[in-house]
Amino acid sequence: MSFLTFDNVSHYYFSKDSFTKAIEHVSFSVAAGEFCSIIGPSGCGKSTILSIIARLIRQTEGDVYIKHKRLHETDYPVGYMLQQDYLFPWKTVWENVLIGPKIKHEVTKEMTERADALLDEVQLAHTKNMYPDELSGGMRQRVALVRTLVTHPELLLFDEPFSALDYVTKLNLENVVAKLMKAYNKTAILVTHDLGEAISMSDRIFLMQQSPGNIVKQFIVPDELREEEPFYVRRHEKYQALFDEIWGYLHDDQAQQRKAGSG
Amino acid sequence: MTDANDDKKIHSEKEPTHADSYDNEKLQRQPSEHSTEVDTERSEHITNPNEQKRKKEEILLRNDSTNGKNSRMQETISHILHENFLTKRKKEKRIIYFWRIILFILFFALWEIASTNYWIDPLLFSSPSSVLQLLVEKVIDKSILTHLSYTIFETILGFLLGTAAGIIAASILWTSRKLSRIADPYLVIFNAMPKVALGPILIVALGPGLISIIMMGAIISVIITTLVVYAAFTEVEPNYVNVLRSFGATRRQIFKEVIFPATMPTMISTLKVNVGLSWVGVIVGEFLVSNQGLGYLIIYGFQVFDFTLVMTSLFIIAIFATFMYIGVEKLERKFISHKRN
Numbered sequence: 001m002s003f004l005t006f007d008n009v010s011h012y013y014f015s016k017d018s019f020t021k022a023i024e025h026v027s028f029s030v031a032a033g034e035f036c037s038i039i040g041p042s043g044c045g046k047s048t049i050l051s052i053i054a055r056l057i058r059q060t061e062g063d064v065y066i067k068h069k070r071l072h073e074t075d076y077p078v079g080y081m082l083q084q085d086y087l088f089p090w091k092t093v094w095e096n097v098l099i100g101p102k103i104k105h106e107v108t109k110e111m112t113e114r115a116d117a118l119l120d121e122v123q124l125a126h127t128k129n130m131y132p133d134e135l136s137g138g139m140r141q142r143v144a145l146v147r148t149l150v151t152h153p154e155l156l157l158f159d160e161p162f163s164a165l166d167y168v169t170k171l172n173l174e175n176v177v178a179k180l181m182k183a184y185n186k187t188a189i190l191v192t193h194d195l196g197e198a199i200s201m202s203d204r205i206f207l208m209q210q211s212p213g214n215i216v217k218q219f220i221v222p223d224e225l226r227e228e229e230p231f232y233v234r235r236h237e238k239y240q241a242l243f244d245e246i247w248g249y250l251h252d253d254q255a256q257q258r259k260a261g262s263g
Numbered sequence: 264m265t266d267a268n269d270d271k272k273i274h275s276e277k278e279p280t281h282a283d284s285y286d287n288e289k290l291q292r293q294p295s296e297h298s299t300e301v302d303t304e305r306s307e308h309i310t311n312p313n314e315q316k317r318k319k320e321e322i323l324l325r326n327d328s329t330n331g332k333n334s335r336m337q338e339t340i341s342h343i344l345h346e347n348f349l350t351k352r353k354k355e356k357r358i359i360y361f362w363r364i365i366l367f368i369l370f371f372a373l374w375e376i377a378s379t380n381y382w383i384d385p386l387l388f389s390s391p392s393s394v395l396q397l398l399v400e401k402v403i404d405k406s407i408l409t410h411l412s413y414t415i416f417e418t419i420l421g422f423l424l425g426t427a428a429g430i431i432a433a434s435i436l437w438t439s440r441k442l443s444r445i446a447d448p449y450l451v452i453f454n455a456m457p458k459v460a461l462g463p464i465l466i467v468a469l470g471p472g473l474i475s476i477i478m479m480g481a482i483i484s485v486i487i488t489t490l491v492v493y494a495a496f497t498e499v500e501p502n503y504v505n506v507l508r509s510f511g512a513t514r515r516q517i518f519k520e521v522i523f524p525a526t527m528p529t530m531i532s533t534l535k536v537n538v539g540l541s542w543v544g545v546i547v548g549e550f551l552v553s554n555q556g557l558g559y560l561i562i563y564g565f566q567v568f569d570f571t572l573v574m575t576s577l578f579i580i581a582i583f584a585t586f587m588y589i590g591v592e593k594l595e596r597k598f599i600s601h602k603r604n
Contacts, residue, residue, distance in 0.1 A: 088520075
């Protein structure tokens with residue numbers, strides 16, 4: 001059953017003298033519990049897709065359905081994690097984590113227990129009363145993850161959440177996220193520049209093309225890779241084959257564009 | 264963020280994973296021999312380097328092999344290094360204070376000498392000794408205290424009113440982008456206009472008394488506060504807002520949880536500017552009302568050609584304006600550091 005469906009969605013950004021087609025005629029669907037990645041060159045509208053799903057912007061044309069209902073007519077909880085953690089520096093870790101429930105006026109005992117358990121799971125229970133400034137980048141991103149998960153969203157959006165971190169922290173965090181997503185059976189969409197990250201974390205990978213942004217190809221990640229933790233996927237023999245395949249497409253795509261640009 | 268802070272963070276992050284922490288300690292210990300060389304070199308800066316050196320060598324001899332002792336030794340060395348750093352800083356501080364006092368003495372001595380030798384006209388520029396004399400006289404007969412308390416009261420009230428009104432106005436503007444665009448040219452015009460020119464109108468409207476003067480102190484800072492705080496509201500990192508919007512926050516919640524706390528530093532720095540502005544407003548108000556207060560003393564001194572009185576009032580204003588500024592600065596430090604104890 002498809003959980004999230006994009007049906008012929010386009011989004012244009014308007015300014016005084018021009019308008020930009022961020023995405024045009026994008027259609028895809030994601031099944032419940034599936035982990036999908038979107039890769040492609042910068043400016044191809046990857047983040048626009050996430051912003052639409054998070055209801056931060058509304059698409060210009062087309063329809064988005066979540067569980068067969070129009071997305072903008074529901075208040076279905078969607079967790080959204082950005083490139084940087086955007087923890088509020090004036091709030092403690094604990095206050096940051098509980099901001100979602102606070103907004104919805106549902107800071108219940110159940111919520112606080114859940115937040116406690118999640119913080120424990122990412123090994124940050126001891127930081128509860130600290131301020132974000134006192135934490136390292138990796139810790140902050142883990143707090144942001146807990147903040148996103150605390151409100152129980154079934155759908156999670158990740159907008160290059162690991163790109164600002166150092167390599168070791170990034171690999172660690174990939175494992176943490178993959179483990180949690182599987183444990184709670186969440187549906188997730190990851191936008192990334194990093195091909196290796198996309199392969200190691202997801203079930204399916206969408207390749208996007210630039211101007212106008214559109215999904216041109218999708219790759220299914222083999223079962224053997226899906227079952228491994230992201231860290232070990234990178235060492236799997238099938239990893240390199242898939243990497244090369246996608247890399248080939250990315251390369252062709254760019255070559256074509258260069259040709260189109262010069263011609 | 265400083266480098267030292269970063270190190271601490273990385274270290275503390277490693278803590279939960281026990282397997283790592285052992286390796287980590289080992290890694291940190293290794294460079295200890297290396298660092299002692301550097302330490303010995305540096306310690307020569309302090310008062311009795313030979314003794315320090317000997318101390319360190321003793322420590323080295325005492326704990327040469329085992330790891331536990333090794334780390335204790337390193338601790339002692341870093342302790343010495345820290346003391347070293349503190350003495351250096353103290354020394355620098357002393358030099359700065361020394362020159363500040365020298366400048367202070369030099370300024371007043373020069374003023375006094377220039378005045379007694381008629382290099383400058385003592386009738387116009389007075390002299391420190393006559394200012395001091397008048398000040399003591401006025402303090403003893405307590406007349407200055409009434410004037411001073413009036414002015415301070417008016418300034419504080421005017422400044423608080425102006426700032427609060429400005430922040431409230433900015434908050435109202437934030438509720439609607441359309442409203443703020445409509446109001447924009449009027450704010451700019453009103454801001455460009457010299458507010459003290461409104462003084463006569465205020466005095467006629469509100470009567471020649473405290474209220475008019477307080478209003479002068481407030482009106483002078485309200486528009487600039489509105490403009491600065493509103494600009495700060497609009498410049499809050501949009502992704503902070505997006506985080507809340509993805510949780511389904513209302514505009515009111517966004518204001519309360521993000522916009523207001525995020526602009527706290529700006530609001531407090533407008534306080535700093537407004538303290539100075541309110542003094543201007545209040546003093547000009549007192550010029551016009553000519554009833555009591557330091558502004559009145561200045562205008563009175565000017566009318567009877569008693570410039571010692573003018574200088575004395577100026578001197579008091581300078582001191583108390585500084586006190587208020589320092590007070591706001593303290594407040595700033597307290598609010599802006601997110602680490603409460």
